[in-house]
Amino acid sequence: MEKLEKALLELKIPYSKDSLMCFAQYMDKILEWNEHVNLTAIRDKNEFILKHYIDSIMICGYEPWQCADRIIDVGTGAGFPGIPLAILYPNKQFILMDSLGKRIKILKQITEELGILNVEVIHARAEELAQKKEYRETFDLCVSRAVANLSVLAEYCIPFVKIGGYFAPYKTFGATEEIEQSKKAVKVLGGTFEEKTFVKIKDMDLEHQILWIKKQAKTAAKYPRKAGTPAKEPLK
Known part of the structure; x- marks a missing residue:
C-alpha cells in the first residue's frame, strides 16, 4: 500500500489510515472472489494497486471532479474507477452500474461488508437505465474505464449527464484516431470535447488519459438507442 500512499501524496488527495485499510480490504476481497468469478485479469497486488487503484484516482485533481456531487460509473466491472473514488470521497454519491448481474451481486456484498455507504450498485444495461427519468441527465459526472469504442x-454515457456536467472516459494514450472518429457522435449527443489530461506520477507508468467532454445540450430522446444497437451501429 506504500505505492498507493505515495500516489495520494503526490496528487495531493486527502486520505486517512481508515481509507488505506479499506483499500487493502477491498483488494483482498476482490482477489478472493476472483478465484471463483472472473472479475479481473490482474492478480498481482502491486499491479492491482497501480492499474486499478492509482489509475482510477488520477481524475481527482481536476475542477469538474471536485465540483461533482452525483457520479455514475458506467460498466464498472470489478468496481473501477468508482470504488477507489468513493472510498476517498465519502461525501460524494456514486451509482455503479454493470450489465453482468454476478459482478453487481459481489460488489453489493463487498461494499456492505466494508461499510462503503455512499455507493449504490445497479444491475442494468446503460441503454435501458439512461431512459429512466430518475437517472437521465441527473448526474454531474459520468466516468467509465469500459473498453468500448x-x-x-x-x-451509453452522455445521456446520464446533466447540462453543464461532464463525461470523463479513461482512454489509452494511443486512442487518438478513436477520439477523432467519435467527435461527431459526441456532438450529436449534446457534448463537446474540452481537453485531455495526462497524469504523471514519478516512477509509475500509468496507462490512461482522461478526456473531458462537457454536456452542452440535452440529448435527443431517441438516444441511447435500444439495447445492442449502439455497439452494432455506432454513431458516425
Missing part, C-alpha cells in the same frame, strides 16, 4: 461509450 468511444463513439459507442458516448451513447
